[in-house]
Amino acid sequence: MIQAAVAAQRAPSIFNTQPWRWNIHDDIAELRADHDHQLAAVDPEARMLILSCGVALHHARIALSATGHVPEATRLPDPHDPDLLATLRVASFTPAPAALARLHQAIALRHTDRRPFADQPVPETTLTRLRAAAHQQGARLHLLRPDQTAVLGAAAYAAAISELANPDYRTELATWTHRGADTGDGVPLHTAAPTGPRPVPVRDFAPDAPHRPVHTEATDRHARYAILSTDGDDPAAWLTAGEALSAVLLTATADRLATSPMSDVIEVPATRHLLRDLTGHTGHPMIALRIGIPADATQPAPTAPRHSGTALITTTSADA
Ligand SMILES: Cc1cc2nc3c(=O)[nH]c(=O)nc-3n(C[C@H](O)[C@H](O)[C@H](O)COP(=O)(O)O)c2cc1C
The missing domain is CATH 3.40.109.10 (NADH Oxidase)
Known part of the structure; x- marks a missing residue:
């Protein structure tokens, strides 16, 4: 045990x-x-x-x-x-x-990999395995079509604007991205994403950092996006969603895919409701996921x- x-x-x-x-x-x-x-x-x-x-x-x-x-x-x-x-x-x-x-x-x-992914499509066979992994745990994984990805992108953008406008959010973000070296928790800034154009923006962990790596080319063209949903929206459903998220992430890692969870679109009630349209109103969206082929498999993602x-x-x- x-x-x-x-x-x-x-x-x-x-x-x-x-x-x-x-x-x-x-x-x-x-x-x-x-x-x-x-x-x-x-x-x-x-x-x-x-x-x-x-x-x-x-x-x-x-x-x-x-x-x-x-x-x-x-x-x-x-x-x-x-x-x-x-x-x-x-x-x-x-x-x-x-x-x-x-x-x-x-x-x-x-590891959560927020770096841009390779310009290579994710094999459909692997995506089918990810869907099955979520299903086995009692949840659903909705893989988004390109037109739906645009809606997720707009939702992520709106969620970021809403959260960053909240001073309490900014304080919490600053606290958990500036933990002492020996606390053993938090999100170190070297694991944050470089800024740059993406179809779906990932959470900005360093909105106030003065010098940040920037990439100017459009990236993540072949990233796939998914929404994990459950029948309910209560603690039992949240626990199920976590078990399913783990199953999807571990299955993806075993298939050499890179992943990054995205929960900002769920944290903001307005965008959480918007995501229900993307899941065909079957259940409650619990978390979104970005899935892709690592740009350079010899460079592991930075670790937290x-x-x-x-x-x-x-x-x-x-x-x-
Ligand atoms: C419920 C949940 C929500 C998360 N939300 C986000 C998010 O919105 N954006 C993001 O970049 N990472 C997100 N993550 C990833 C965590 O930041 C990450 O797991 C943590 O920093 C530890 O790093 P590791 O996954 O590399 O071990 C989330 C993870 C979980 C389990």
Whole structure:
């Protein structure tokens, strides 16, 4: 269990807040939401916080499965304790199929890649696998057509304008992009995207930085964009969305694709509603994704820090 929780520490999270805690006792791991790491301006409802915890839960499930432990997860097990998001136990043992080993390896290889992608189309076979990965976790991945990408681009632009006009958002952004070197969290500015024309703008993590790398050519011509949606829009659905996001990201990484999640279009209510048109009003949009072939596979994406392996894990015994 401890190894699974340590593997889950690699999970992506909103502003790299890593807003989860694990408590491991006997053969059970409890996953709890950590509201001390909630972003009050970006995420007042804790949608992205719980979604991030869902990603960590799926990472832990993959780490267990890949080592032959069949995990059993109970989601939101106690209505009187809403911060207890899930319990995880090992139900049985079975040899793991090779596909799981690839997903397990992808946990360490995956990074959010905000750099422009190569001018090469993403193979349709891979996109079909990504759709299936989301479906298996109880969510839907809508791959956008070019005309729909233009709508997503307009939504991302509008979301950026709305958020950057909010002083509380700017303060939160500055806090989480200027964490001390040893905090083990936050979004370091070297992982932010260079500015330049794109069909869909990615979040500007450094709106006030004086000297920024700029690319002038239009890029991301072959990037694919997708919206992940769920039937509901409540904590159970947010957890499902996180598990599905993890499955999609790890499947993409195992297929050597680069990815970057985009949640600004969801954080702003007006653009979140606009995205429902793109999903044919089937369910609730939870997060958008940019998917592509890395421009230079020999240059891995810059990495964001993590809390040390066991910093967010406590272990207690039943008779403690
Ligand atoms: C729920 C969620 C929302 C995110 N939103 C964005 C976003 O809007 N823009 C972005 O560039 N990255 C976004 N990310 C990526 C995180 O910033 C990233 O996971 C974190 O900084 C850690 O970096 P890593 O993914 O390279 O490990 C999001 C990730 C998650 C899980």
